[in-house]
Amino acid sequence: MIGRIDHVGIAVKNLEEAIRVWEGLGLKVEEIEEVPDQKVRTAVIHVGESRIELLEGTSEDSPISKFIAKRGEGIHHIALGVDNIEEHLRKLKEAGYRLIDEKPRVGAGGAKIAFVHPKSVTGVLLELCEREE
Numbered sequence: 001m002i003g004r005i006d007h008v009g010i011a012v013k014n015l016e017e018a019i020r021v022w023e024g025l026g027l028k029v030e031e032i033e034e035v036p037d038q039k040v041r042t043a044v045i046h047v048g049e050s051r052i053e054l055l056e057g058t059s060e061d062s063p064i065s066k067f068i069a070k071r072g073e074g075i076h077h078i079a080l081g082v083d084n085i086e087e088h089l090r091k092l093k094e095a096g097y098r099l100i101d102e103k104p105r106v107g108a109g110g111a112k113i114a115f116v117h118p119k120s121v122t123g124v125l126l127e128l129c130e131r132e133e
């Protein structure tokens, strides 16, 4: 089951600068975390049931740094919260969606995450995200 939009990932050049901008809107950053596996630092903003994740690349070859070099700052991906990520990945693969991750990996906050290629989702980089809550 797909429960909600878990978060929207936003690629930023400078995390501290981005935090200032987003907190200026009246929101509050609750966690800052480095995810070495994805070469990013994230700042998480809770908005009701959903979140905004600000993402800063920690090296030139980080997917976020590459995205910004190509397209500038902006919305990087949308994450749907799911209850059984392995099952979802299996179904999507069967249905012909192009998976970037065939198996889930560990993302910010210890969630299980997997990406689906934008070429098979109307140009949107889609993340599936399963949290233990």
Ligand code: ZN
Residues within 6 Å of the ligand: 007, 009, 053, 077, 079, 127
């Ligand atoms: Zn994400």
